[in-house]
Amino acid sequence: LAKTTQPISMDSYEGQEVNITCSHNNIATNDYITWYQQFPSQGPRFIIQGYKTKVTNEVASLFIPADRKSSTLSLPRVSLSDTAVYYCLVGGILTGGGNKLTFGTGTQLKVEL
Amino acid sequence: NAGVTQTPKFRVLKTGQSMTLLCAQDMNHEYMYWYRQDPGMGLRLIHYSVGEGTTAKGEVPDGYNVSRLKKQNFLLGLESAAPSQTSVYFCASSYLGDETQYFGPGTRLLVL
Numbered sequence: 001l002a003k004t005t006q007p008i009s010m011d012s013y014e015g016q017e018v019n020i021t022c023s024h025n026n027i028a029t030n031d032y033i034t035w036y037q038q039f040p041s042q043g044p045r046f047i048i049q050g051y052k053t054k055v056t057n058e059v060a061s062l063f064i065p066a067d068r069k070s071s072t073l074s075l076p077r078v079s080l081s082d083t084a085v086y087y088c089l090v091g092g093i094l095t096g097g098g099n100k101l102t103f104g105t106g107t108q109l110k111v112e113l
Numbered sequence: 114n115a116g117v118t119q120t121p122k123f124r125v126l127k128t129g130q131s132m133t134l135l136c137a138q139d140m141n142h143e144y145m146y147w148y149r150q151d152p153g154m155g156l157r158l159i160h161y162s163v164g165e166g167t168t169a170k171g172e173v174p175d176g177y178n179v180s181r182l183k184k185q186n187f188l189l190g191l192e193s194a195a196p197s198q199t200s201v202y203f204c205a206s207s208y209l210g211d212e213t214q215y216f217g218p219g220t221r222l223l224v225l
Contacts (some may be wrong), residue, residue: 032211042215043203092211103155
């Protein structure tokens with residue numbers, strides 16, 4: 001299974017940009033990289049997905065270097081409501097059978113005033 | 114659209130009892146998943162399904178069974194509950210295997 005490594009926790013202040021990096025050294029050619037956000041007592045929620053280079057949506061950006069062995073989730077100008085656990089997921093259900101769904105322990109982001 | 118719903122929201126079982134958790138989705142997704150999440154840990158895949166009538170084992174399938182008789186429903190069964198199965202269970206669905214997963218609100222299960 002694809003193994004991902006993230007920092008256990010990060011602290012930030014409101015208005016700052018936060019970058020969370022995920023390492024995935026054994027990523028396969030067909031694997032997409034997906035980030036999820038989870039608040040206490042809720043299910044994870046999709047943030048962004050990418051394959052290479054840079055992807056941006058209304059809430060975040062995802063930077064993926066050429067070797068794709070890591071990825072960085074960038075949250076611009078965080079607020080208190082961004083306090084949550086962020087998970088990096090590499091891969092999914094394989095077309096030929098099997099799965100590569102390993103969420104890892106995630107990164108607890110705490111945003112303060 | 115309700116998205117992904119889970120029933121029940123909370124349940125207490127005694128060791129050895131059985132129960133079924135129900136997951137329903139109204140997005141016409143082919144893929145459905147059952148995860149468990151324990152304190153301080155990420156989500157671990159229990160079983161998944163790539164379509165109606167199909168199921169497959171995930172990372173931690175022991176002690177659980179699943180069924181996907183209808184495309185919109187994915188059932189997770191515990192035949193003989195054990196305290197080690199105390200956890201929060203999340204169901205998810207996706208259109209394809211490598212696309213966005215939509216998660217339900219979770220079921221908290223306590224096995225005494």
